[in-house]
Amino acid sequence: MIAYVVRRALVAVLLVFAVSSASLVLTRLAPGDFVTESLGTHASREAMERMRERYGLNKSIAQQYRDWLAAAVRLDFGYSLQYDRPVRELIPERAANTAILAVTALGLATVIGLPLGVLSGSRRSGALAALVRAASVVLLSMPPLLTSLFLVFVAARTGWFPIGGMSSAAVTGGGALLDLVHHLVVPAAAVGLPLAAMLERLQAQATTDVIGEPFVLATLARGVPYSRVVWRDALKPALRPVASVYGLIVGTLLSGSFAVEVITAWPGLGKLMLDALRARDVFLVAGCAGTGAIFLAFGTLFSDLILGLVDPRARE
Amino acid sequence: MRTLRAFVVITVLVSAATACRARDRATPAGGTAPVRGGELVVSVRTDPQSFNWFTKRDGTTQLVTYLTQARAVRVNRVTQETEPWLAEGWTRSEDGRRYTLTLRPGIAFADGQPFTSADVVFSADAAYDEASVIADGVMVGGKRLQMTAADPRTVVITFPEPFGPGLRILDNLPIMPKHRLEPTLRAGAFGRAWGVGAPVDEVTGLGPFVLAEYVPGQRIVFTRNPRYFRKDANGVQLPYLDRVVVQIVSDQDAEVLRLQAGQVDMSGAEIRPEDYAPLRRAADAGRVQLLDLGVTYDPDSLWFNLKPGAFGGDPRAAWLQRDELRQAISLAVDRKAFVDTVFLGAAVPVWGPVTSSNKKWYSADLPHPPYDPARARQLLASIGLTDRNGDGVLEDAHGAPARFTLLTQKGITSLERGAAVIRDDLKKVGLVVDVVPLEGNTVVKSFLVDQQYDAVYFRVGTTETDPASNADYWLSSGGSHVWNLAQKTPATPWERRIDEMMARQIAALDDGERKRLFDEVQKVFAEHLPVINFAAARIYVATSTRVTNLTPTLLRPMLLWSPDTIAVKH
Numbered sequence: 001m002i003a004y005v006v007r008r009a010l011v012a013v014l015l016v017f018a019v020s021s022a023s024l025v026l027t028r029l030a031p032g033d034f035v036t037e038s039l040g041t042h043a044s045r046e047a048m049e050r051m052r053e054r055y056g057l058n059k060s061i062a063q064q065y066r067d068w069l070a071a072a073v074r075l076d077f078g079y080s081l082q083y084d085r086p087v088r089e090l091i092p093e094r095a096a097n098t099a100i101l102a103v104t105a106l107g108l109a110t111v112i113g114l115p116l117g118v119l120s121g122s123r124r125s126g127a128l129a130a131l132v133r134a135a136s137v138v139l140l141s142m143p144p145l146l147t148s149l150f151l152v153f154v155a156a157r158t159g160w161f162p163i164g165g166m167s168s169a170a171v172t173g174g175g176a177l178l179d180l181v182h183h184l185v186v187p188a189a190a191v192g193l194p195l196a197a198m199l200e201r202l203q204a205q206a207t208t209d210v211i212g213e214p215f216v217l218a219t220l221a222r223g224v225p226y227s228r229v230v231w232r233d234a235l236k237p238a239l240r241p242v243a244s245v246y247g248l249i250v251g252t253l254l255s256g257s258f259a260v261e262v263i264t265a266w267p268g269l270g271k272l273m274l275d276a277l278r279a280r281d282v283f284l285v286a287g288c289a290g291t292g293a294i295f296l297a298f299g300t301l302f303s304d305l306i307l308g309l310v311d312p313r314a315r316e
Numbered sequence: 317m318r319t320l321r322a323f324v325v326i327t328v329l330v331s332a333a334t335a336c337r338a339r340d341r342a343t344p345a346g347g348t349a350p351v352r353g354g355e356l357v358v359s360v361r362t363d364p365q366s367f368n369w370f371t372k373r374d375g376t377t378q379l380v381t382y383l384t385q386a387r388a389v390r391v392n393r394v395t396q397e398t399e400p401w402l403a404e405g406w407t408r409s410e411d412g413r414r415y416t417l418t419l420r421p422g423i424a425f426a427d428g429q430p431f432t433s434a435d436v437v438f439s440a441d442a443a444y445d446e447a448s449v450i451a452d453g454v455m456v457g458g459k460r461l462q463m464t465a466a467d468p469r470t471v472v473i474t475f476p477e478p479f480g481p482g483l484r485i486l487d488n489l490p491i492m493p494k495h496r497l498e499p500t501l502r503a504g505a506f507g508r509a510w511g512v513g514a515p516v517d518e519v520t521g522l523g524p525f526v527l528a529e530y531v532p533g534q535r536i537v538f539t540r541n542p543r544y545f546r547k548d549a550n551g552v553q554l555p556y557l558d559r560v561v562v563q564i565v566s567d568q569d570a571e572v573l574r575l576q577a578g579q580v581d582m583s584g585a586e587i588r589p590e591d592y593a594p595l596r597r598a599a600d601a602g603r604v605q606l607l608d609l610g611v612t613y614d615p616d617s618l619w620f621n622l623k624p625g626a627f628g629g630d631p632r633a634a635w636l637q638r639d640e641l642r643q644a645i646s647l648a649v650d651r652k653a654f655v656d657t658v659f660l661g662a663a664v665p666v667w668g669p670v671t672s673s674n675k676k677w678y679s680a681d682l683p684h685p686p687y688d689p690a691r692a693r694q695l696l697a698s699i700g701l702t703d704r705n706g707d708g709v710l711e712d713a714h715g716a717p718a719r720f721t722l723l724t725q726k727g728i729t730s731l732e733r734g735a736a737v738i739r740d741d742l743k744k745v746g747l748v749v750d751v752v753p754l755e756g757n758t759v760v761k762s763f764l765v766d767q768q769y770d771a772v773y774f775r776v777g778t779t780e781t782d783p784a785s786n787a788d789y790w791l792s793s794g795g796s797h798v799w800n801l802a803q804k805t806p807a808t809p810w811e812r813r814i815d816e817m818m819a820r821q822i823a824a825l826d827d828g829e830r831k832r833l834f835d836e837v838q839k840v841f842a843e844h845l846p847v848i849n850f851a852a853a854r855i856y857v858a859t860s861t862r863v864t865n866l867t868p869t870l871l872r873p874m875l876l877w878s879p880d881t882i883a884v885k886h
Contacts, residue, residue, distance in 0.1 A: 032757030036764075038365075038373060039449055045795065045802070047452060054447070054507065082365045082372075084511045094533065152570055156577035163574050165534050169561050265565045267533025274566060275362050279374075 008304060012297030020077075020290035024068060027282045028061045034081040034280045055081050068283065077290070078283030082276065087287035090272065095291050097166060098261070098268035100180075102253050102295070104188040109195035109249075114242070116196070117203025121238070122211060122230040132200065139197035148190035148263040161185045164265030187264040191257045195249060199242060206238040213237070243307045250299025254292060350865040350883035352552060355559040358876065359571045360584040363532060363564055367519045368510035369490055370448045375872065376536075376562070379584060383538050383560060383879055384426075385490035386522040386545075388417060388436055388471070389483045393869035393877045396676055396781055398484045402431065402491060402522060402545070403471075412478040412825040417471040423545045427520040429495050433465035438494035438501075447507030453488035457822075461485070478823040480830050481784045493520050524555035524880035536562040546880055556865070556883035575604060575858055581884070582859040582875055589729060592662075595858045604858045609870050611673045613778040615666045615852040616734055618645070618722070620771045621763070622799040622846060624807050631714050636770065640695045642845040647685055648692035649741045655851050658733045663853040668842055669789075671852045673870055674781045679835045682842050692745045703746055710746035719748040720770040723762055726753035728775070730853065735773045738850075763798060772798075779871060783834050784822040790837060791815055799846045810844045861885075 035051045052058040056067070068078055077087040116136075120129040139147070155161040162168070162183050167176065210216060211234055219229050258270030265271070273288035275281075360379060366372035369381040390401040400406070406417045423431040440463045443454050454461060459476035466472050479485070496518070500509040510519050516527045522545065525538035538560040546554040563580060565571045572591045574580045576598050586609070587595055599606040620636060627633035635641055651665035667684045670677055696702075701710040701718045710718040724735040732753055739749040754762075762769045776798070780786060788794030792806040792815050806812035814837050821833040841847075857874055859866065862885040868874050876882070 030757070031755065031761045036757070036760065047449065050446065051449070082374075083363075083513070084366065084371075084508050085513045089513065090532075097533070149569060152573055156573040156579075159577065163577060163579055164565055164570055165563060167531070167534065169529070169535055169537055262566045263570050265534070265563070265567070265570060267531070267564070271533055271566050278362070279365070 004308070005301070005305075008301045012294070012301060015297050016290050016293040019293035020072070020286045021065070021069070023289035024282055024286035025061060025065060027277070027280060027285045028064065030280065032280060033057050034282070037278070037280050038082075057081075064282075068286070077287045080276070080281055080284040080287075082279045082281045082284065087283050090284065091269070091287050091291050094267060094269045094272045094288075095295075097266065098254075098257060098270065098295070101184070101187055101191060101261070101266055101268060102250075102257050104184055105192035105195060105257065106250070106253055108188055108192035109199055109253075112192075113196035113199025114203050114239075117200040117242075118207050118230060118235065118238070120200065121204035121207025122226075122234075124208070133204070136197035136200045139194050140201065142194065143259075144190055144194055144257075145259045145263065147194060148187065148260040151186045151190050152263060155186050164263075166267055187257075187260050187266045190260045190264065191253060195253060198249065202242050202245065203238065206241045207234060210234040210238040240307070243303065245303075246306060247300035247303030250296065250303065254295050254299070258292075350548070350556050350881065351886055352556050352883070353558050354556075354884040354886055355561060356557050356582070356863065356882060356884055357561045357563060357580045358582050358584060359563045359565045359574060359580045361564075361566055361568070361571075364512060364530075364536065366511050367514065367527065370442055370445070370450050370492070371507055371509070373449050375584065376564075379562065379873055379876060380527070380536065381490050382523070382873060382876055383525040384519065384521040384523040384527055384541075385492070386524075387487055387490055388419070389486040391484055391487040391780075393871055394867050398482065398487070402436075406483060408482065408825075412482070413475045415473045415475075415483055416466070417473060417483070419469045419471070420545060421469060423522065424543045425493050425495075425520050425522055426526045426541045426543055427493075427496075428543065429493065429520075431491070431522055432468040433471045434468070435491050435494045436471045437463045437465050438498060439489055439492045442492055442497065442501055442506060443489055445501060445506045446504075450488060454485055456485070478825060479784070480822055480824050480827075481782045482825075484782060484785070491522055496520060525557075525560055528559075533564060535564060538562070544880065548881070555880040557879075560879065575860065578603065578860055580860070581863050582857070584873060584876070586855050586857050586874060589660075589662075591858075592856065595856075599858070602861060605861050605863070607857050607859070607866070607868050609855040609857060609868050609874060611664050611671050611852045612855050613671055613673055613781060613852075613870055614775055615669060615671055615849040616731065616773065616775050617669065617798075618738065618771060618773045618848045618850070619799045619846060620720075621767065621769050622807070623767055624800075626767065631712060631716055632718075632720070635699045635701055635712060635718070636720060638699045639844050640699045641701075642848055644692040644695040644745065645738075645742060645747075646845055646848050647688045647695070648745045648747075649738055649850055650687040651850055652687070654734070654737050654741075657737050658730055659851060659853050663851045666849045666852045668838055669776075669847060669849055670783075670838060673852075677781065677783055677831070677834055679838045681835065682838055689745050696745065696747070701746070708746060709748055717748055718746065719750065721750045721752055722771045722773050723752050723754055723759050723769055724773040725756045725759050725775075727756075731773060731775065734850065738773065764801065767801070781871075783818070783837070784830075787818060787822060790818045808844075810840050814840055 034055060035048050035057060039048060039051065056064060071078060075088065079085065080087050080090055083090060116132050120132040123129045152163050155163050166180065166183050168179050216229060216234050219233055220226065257268065260266065261268040261270035262274055269288050269291055273285060276284035276288060360376045362374065362376055364376040364380050365374045366377050367380055369377055387401050388403045389398060392399050402419055402423060403417045404420045406415050408415050419433060425431055440454065440461060442448060443450050444460055456476055456479045462474040464472045497509055500506050512530065516530055519527045524541055524544045526541045528539045529537040540555055540558050544554060548554055565574065568588065571583050575583060576594065595604060595606055598604045620642065622637050627636055655661060655663045655665055668682055672678050696710055700713045703709065704711045704715060712718060722735055724731045735751045739751050742749050759772060759774060763772050778786065783790060788796040791797060792803040792811040795802055800807055806815055817833050817837050821830050821837065824830045824833065855870055857868060859875065863882065864885060865881055865883045866875055867878055869877060
């Protein structure tokens, strides 16, 4: 198991390295740079060149990449050009916000999606199962961007929830946690509901398949109640397919949450990265992309471990 | 300064078939008498890059500066006149080069430290620091102003040469606290002073508000500066508002929804064409107020690459840079139809880069040649472009079709639509236009860096209305002289003539003389049409109905340029 985890961790490091490097190089290759974005073009050429020199943008891409890489191995990911602050200072707070959103959405999706999947998978007919299936199809067909816009619209119309942000300016102390939960509803639902639909569909299919297995039929033949068979005997084997795609779901969750963060003004990595891209802040873009890759790598590792626990064959 | 920032291309309003109720822009909007107290919630698109306008020039940093800092002299954005602010007045020497500025007595920074002339001199030093990005804005002819503190309330400013706009230039210089920032400046670390990681109480100023909280990605909170120096006409201490909360909302759709839901009071920018209809409905329902600010200062612009030798070896060189081509294009585009099609009526036709909103410098005497495709064909024939094979397309002397590429910015509806209308109108006179929409940055790079393009259709942003402050657009040596940038010597006799007149215009101290000279400049410009303008859009902003006492202007920040007098209904 340890060798398995080490192998996975090495793959994760390679993934983070590749994603950050590609982001840095691609951002440098894109037309324009931080100086033209920041100063506009009315500034004198001397002022622009001075600023390029100050930020190291007068170096070639290869030289800049070499310098960045040399620093990155010492965990120094450079200075954000926009904010004049070390990238490693800017990222943790935003990454924590993204993690709060992602974990809440994943929890929401799991708590809603899996039981409903078992329900609809174990009852092929009936109004409730049909309703769940229909709702899942609708949610699956809507991208998170659209879902979040719809939820923001509903929140705006009803006034039940804040339309954006993570906290209110006026709330402090003990009310802060409740305020956070209140602000989480719209973005977590926007990210979590399509995922819940995906889990529901996967779990429903897996449950249907397992219920057709001989060992389940044999248990039913012994007179064990249907619901007990479904929830006790069929559940664990039916979780295997879901566990195997959990890593992919975590990846989807992250990319989905980036878009939702922008719409719902959730101050996470996605929003930071968007601002960095707009400003051509190369080091911050690389830092955000690298952190996103870390999330993905951890998600994949986590799902592999779960799969290993659910299905010992996977460890081999 | 006239800027060409691609990302700052002014979004224009087009969806209005009917104009909103116009307001007298000199009269505060909102109706009722201002009441002290309350909170204003504003949304912006991005975090500030710094709390120091001297080192970062993004829109949110500019807003922070308007809220927390003040100038010795400011330009009233409504009247466009220069007015004393922290200064109570000034005198000018006979030769117009030396100004003696007297500061108001008893003013203090928000942290209680007295404000003196040393702060003004320090601010100028900081502006000329290596890390400063505002130096160009406080220079005349590329040279620095000399400032000395004669006594704690007197500053003597010596200009390197006579400068018509005079102290207007000080509008570009917020006053920074010497007692806080001098050590940083002397240590050569001014570039990192007041970065967004700095504790908020480190930032102090003479403006109406004090920075109280910054939560990255979420909001910036400002509270009233109890030491602010201004009172209103009734002796009420300004600012009226207790607090300003600036929320950071990246997505403009979400921003509009928040405005409609009453969760924000105003946005930092004008509204987009596509938002006009829902906001109009919300205004009719009494949920928001929609303000018509008038015609933009920034009309759309079409120009050709007029750099000598730009088309070396290309047979099209014989006609692509000719005046007659541009004159023909100007005649071949039906501006009335252009306004209706591209802006759905929410714009006015224009024939030059200075629009009627710029009342002081607009020349009403310029010719407005009507739509005349027949005359356009004659002009094209005069440079050898005729339909030699009867296929409806003009050919040059070598039989090659008269064809050029027009670059424009992708994603800006009015530019994309405008380019399509130009293409269709020019097709009617036999010119073939290949419209290429590109990312804003790529368009800017093509004419600013590579300088390899046929023609560009774009919008140039203005941050000042005085032509002397936009000299880099008019002068052949200017970095914003888009059709042929930064010439060592004028490439054409008419550019030389404009240079001479602009040099006199910039140096003249008499406003009448300056106007006469600038009218002449515009006349020469109109004759040679290095840039063709077709339309200028109307600009609208929306606020919640509880906001009162607004004095909106066309220059950004349109509503918050004078935050001390804004009030909200309780």
